Amino acid sequence: MKWLRQSGPGLLFVFLLSLFSTWLGSLMPIIGGPVFGIVLGVIINNSIGKPQWTHAGIQFSSKKILQWSIIALGCGLSLTQVWQTGSESFLLMIISLIASFIAAYIFGRILKVPDRLRTLIGAGTGICGGSAIAAVSPIIEAEEIEIAYSISTIFLFNIAAVLLFPSIGHWFGMSDSAFGLLAGTAINDTSSVVAAGYIYSNEAGDYATIVKLTRTTMIVPISLLLAALMGIRKKKAAAAEQAVEYSFTKVFPWFILWFLVASLLNTMGLFSQQVLEVLDMIAKFMIVMALSAIGLSADFRKMMKSGVKPILLGLIVWFVVTVVSLVVLWASGKI
Template identity: 65%
Template sequence: MAWLRKNLSGILMSFVIALIATWLGNRYPIIGGPVFGIVIGIILNNAVGKPAWAEAGVNFTSKKILQWAIIILGGGLSLTQIWKTGIQSLSVMLLTLSCAFIAAYGFGRLMKIPSKLTSLIGVGTAICGGSAIAAISPIIEAEEMEVAYSISTIFFFNIIAVLIFPPLGHMLGFSDTAFGLLAGTAVNDTSSVVAAGYAFSSHAGAYATIVKLTRTTMIIPISLIFAFAYSYNRKKSVKAGNSINYSFKRIFPWFILGFLAASLLNTLGVFNEYIVSILSIAGKFFIVMALTAVGLSADFRKMIKTGLKPLLLGLIVWVTVTVVSIGVQFITGQT
């Protein structure tokens, strides 16, 4: 097959680096494989540059394998279980999501940060870090540099959250369930949610994980909203006379339908526990592969040129989500 011959070298390069990143992520779970993958990729690409023979395959991995990973991860989610356990967190989750996007776009516009980078930081903070960024980036056609910067920003505040949230929860007198809700709604990456939750207590860790899974399913409606909004803007540009190759069919996130279908199959009991475990492992590894490829395509000089404003935006959005999560729990008496 021609496409395989064209892309194989770059895919294998991403695969090997992803193996190393996954191993490092298992040894240092507070950081995680995806972050190791993107950091190693950035270092290699900016220190020595990726070889020309890997260009096509790296590009394929950062886009197509990324979409496959999202679909596979869907097979590890049971919509029924998440609905039953996560309904308690729905009000807090919806408020934190809404406030995250309002803060991201409001302050992003004030600081004149590019809209695509603002969207990635907003969705990464609001939903689930790297996975949400991975799902949204092909829809809005974000550049690799924007993806790399947004993931690095999210990672930075994940580390801070893991370190300060458990003592903050004890200081506020939170119950295990209340802290699990805080960790599940205000920490981004799954591994960091688990780390923060279990650092507080076993029950808090288990509850935080369920809240996080519920939050992850918001990828579906948010992705569709981005697809419709982006297609509307493209259509408006075409009507204004701009030469844009507009096609809603091309930008529609079909892989999200695959994600939903895989989740539905798991919900219906088509997958047994062993298959669910395999799908979860495979999906996470493909995410590491894809983000490694993103790192291999990122130009660090462009990231430096972007400046510290996106990092400041990430701080503002993260603090907003944290304050709203804590505030709602105090107001509703869930602490």
């Protein structure tokens, strides 16, 4: 009851903002509810400010609901479908993912973008936009302002991709499946992948969506790898300070394990189609809630101190991933 008294008002505040953001997203699906949520949250926090009584609920939403949304997304993932599509797109996904992190690391250091921010931009570009950033951020202990900035950066190039990719596909004379591969691996957010795919053709849209869902599974190995790296770093820090409080169980991303369990249950056919539709709606709404809360915690003045360098990094990483994807498709004879 004490927790509910402390967090309830803030949760209700986030819930109402998320409802409004979801409604706006339904009117403009190319932008989507999550982006409206984080933008409105930033505007509110940096203009009129959020009431003091909302702080506990907002913090709960930005941490716990963020992780629960990833678990709920796993309910809609079929590991059988992932295996079938992955055999066709695995090489392209792995190469583009590696290219994304290498570009984020190299150019991030050149531009002097902070370590956590470039990791978020690399994950968001290489895996699946906001969902990947949501999964990675608690592992690397990213601040709300870093999450908000990285998602805003990724969003800019999602919109650019929707406008440019269909023309690129026609220019190269791509087949529906080839364009579906390109869109599914080089565009970040699911809504943008779907939009670009179906602008090209219905077949390209169907295939791009499946590739994108398969690409989502890359959240698991990347999250585990980052957790291991964080664990090593914290263990060294604990040893240097002669501390004994280090524990791998505290670093391990348990919500990723539950994401896999949810996917396995769906693969076993334990969820009916009606249940899957409800779970999908819940997962998407929880993401809107989490990102609305992150926006409500973001300080715009701190964001401005980072300047345009993170946006420039996002542009470079997006360009590298697109070019690498096109080269791999060309080398494999698909274009």
